[in-house]
Amino acid sequence: MTGSETVLVTLADGVLKLTLNRPDKLNSFNEEMHLALRAGVERAHSDAEVRAVLLTGAGRGFCAGQDLGNRDPRKGGPAPDLGHTLDTFYNPNLRLIRSLEKPVICAVNGVAAGAGANIALACDIVLAAKSAKFIQAFAKIGLVPDAGGTWSLTRLLGEARAKALTLTAEPLGAERAADWGLIWKAVEDGDLMAEAGALALSLANGPTLGLGLTKRLIHAAATSSLDQQLDMERDLQQIAGRSDDYAEGVTAFLEKRKAEFKGK
Ligand code: LHQ
Numbered sequence: 001m002t003g004s005e006t007v008l009v010t011l012a013d014g015v016l017k018l019t020l021n022r023p024d025k026l027n028s029f030n031e032e033m034h035l036a037l038r039a040g041v042e043r044a045h046s047d048a049e050v051r052a053v054l055l056t057g058a059g060r061g062f063c064a065g066q067d068l069g070n071r072d073p074r075k076g077g078p079a080p081d082l083g084h085t086l087d088t089f090y091n092p093n094l095r096l097i098r099s100l101e102k103p104v105i106c107a108v109n110g111v112a113a114g115a116g117a118n119i120a121l122a123c124d125i126v127l128a129a130k131s132a133k134f135i136q137a138f139a140k141i142g143l144v145p146d147a148g149g150t151w152s153l154t155r156l157l158g159e160a161r162a163k164a165l166t167l168t169a170e171p172l173g174a175e176r177a178a179d180w181g182l183i184w185k186a187v188e189d190g191d192l193m194a195e196a197g198a199l200a201l202s203l204a205n206g207p208t209l210g211l212g213l214t215k216r217l218i219h220a221a222a223t224s225s226l227d228q229q230l231d232m233e234r235d236l237q238q239i240a241g242r243s244d245d246y247a248e249g250v251t252a253f254l255e256k257r258k259a260e261f262k263g264k
Contacts, residue, residue, distance in 0.1 A: 007036035008058070009043070014051035014204030015197070016044050023059025026111060028067040034089035041096040044104075051263050052204035053100065054196060055123060056107040065114020065137060065147075086146055090115055094148045097122045098219070101212030103203040107196035108174070108183070113137040118147035121156065124215060125199065126183035128174035129192045134182070139169040155222060156182050207245035208263035 008019040018040040020027035027033075044050045057063055071080060097104060097119070106123035113135040120126055120134070128134075136153070138145045145153070145166050153162035157180055165172060174186035187195050203211065213236040221229055240246055245261045252259035 004032055004036035004039075006030070006033035007040055009040050011047075011049060013201055014049065015054055015200045016040065016047075016050040016052070017054045017056070017197075017200075020055075020057040020063050022067075023057075023061070025067055025069070026061035026064035026113075027057040027059070027116070028064040029089070029115065030067045030070055031089065034093065038093050038096065041093060041100065044100055044102060045096065048263075050102065051206075051208045052103045052105065052200045054105045054107060054200040055120075056193070056196065057109050059110070061110040061116075062108045062112040062120060062132065063116025064111065065116045068141070082143070090147050094119070094122050098148075101215060102208055103200070103206075103211055103215075105196055105200045105203070107192055108132045108134075109192055111135065111171075115147035115149075118145065118149035118152060121152040121182070122148050127185045127187055127192060127196045127199070128177065128183055129189040130174050130186045131189050132174045132186075133171040134165075134174075134177055135169060135171045136166045137169050139167055153182075205261060207240075207243070207249060207259075207261040209243050209245055210240045213240055 006021055008017075008021050010017045018037065020033065020037070022028060022030070022033060041053070044053045066085075073079075103125065104123040106120045106126045108120050108126060108128035109132065110129065111133050112120045112128075114137040117134045117136060136145055136149060138149075144150070149166070150162070153165060157165075161180060164170070172180075172182070174183070177183045178186040185195075217229070217232060217236060220232055224232065244264045245259075248261060249259045
């Protein structure tokens with residue numbers, strides 16, 4: 001195990017598991033946890049041994065967003081510059097997660113509130129325990145949604161649901177979140193980590209070069225025309241078609257055996 005105590009980091013069989021670890025505070029973010037998460041995701045970018053990431057939380061919550069204890073207005077002084085906090089801590093992590101060309105699985109083990117919910121939504125495949133809830137808590141404390149929430153919610157759900165969730169701060173249960181297409185799946189609480197771990201392992205053993213290029217295409221689709229997207233598919237298929245994994249995939253198919261992908 002490496003990393004700061006606030007994010008537990010393990011690498012096994014190509015899966016880098018990052019566990020937010022401030023359970024007494026429902027894994028809300030302080031500066032140390034931001035930096036520890038950043039170090040973990042940076043490692044996922046640079047370490048070729050890492051072929052998939054699994055993000056989850058320790059204890060009964062996934063993440064309750066910003067640690068509000070760090071922002072006690074009763075202590076006086078000038079109002080904090082939250083834009084600076086976003087620029088310095090949240091946004092670099094959001095960008096690192098979104099730009100990682102390896103699968104990122106999120107196992108939402110309990111409540112995901114504020115920026116905690118939106119960090120989960122930045123991941124590629126989100127599984128949640130049936131008891132987990134997603135709360136756009138910002139409106140309760142006079143803030144606007146951040147950590148990419150207005151972007152993710154609007155794309156994933158459309159304006160009507162994005163607005164209702166953010167303006168009311170009503171909790172959204174995992175099963176409804178899955179029915180709405182906000183997340184991939186709600187699973188029995190006791191099965192969450194086994195199921196998320198198996199998914200991460202299976203993706204880590206997959207053709208991760210092609211999976212990374214697939215992510216790039218899906219991300220581009222939100223702002224491309226069909227013509228642009230067809231051109232991009234052509235270009236990236238050219239790259240995938242030259243990969244060892246493609247040769248191995250076709251060979252394994254013809255030989256009626258399981259492919260052994262290397263991510264190259
Ligand atoms: C917490 C927190 C927490 C500290 C639970 N902080 N201790 C904000 C500002 C700056 C920069 C830019 O970005 C942002 C983004 C944001 O994320 S704003 C949104 C911040 N988050 C929230 O407003 C959520 C606050 N938490 C809650 O509403 C509840 O705790 C939820 C609904 C998440 C869970 O409720 P319960 O299951 O009833 O648990 P609890 O409230 O009893 O919490 C358990 C403990 O965790 C408790 O501590 P204690 O010492 O009393 O046992 C809480 O104080 C602590 N905790 N969230 N964000």
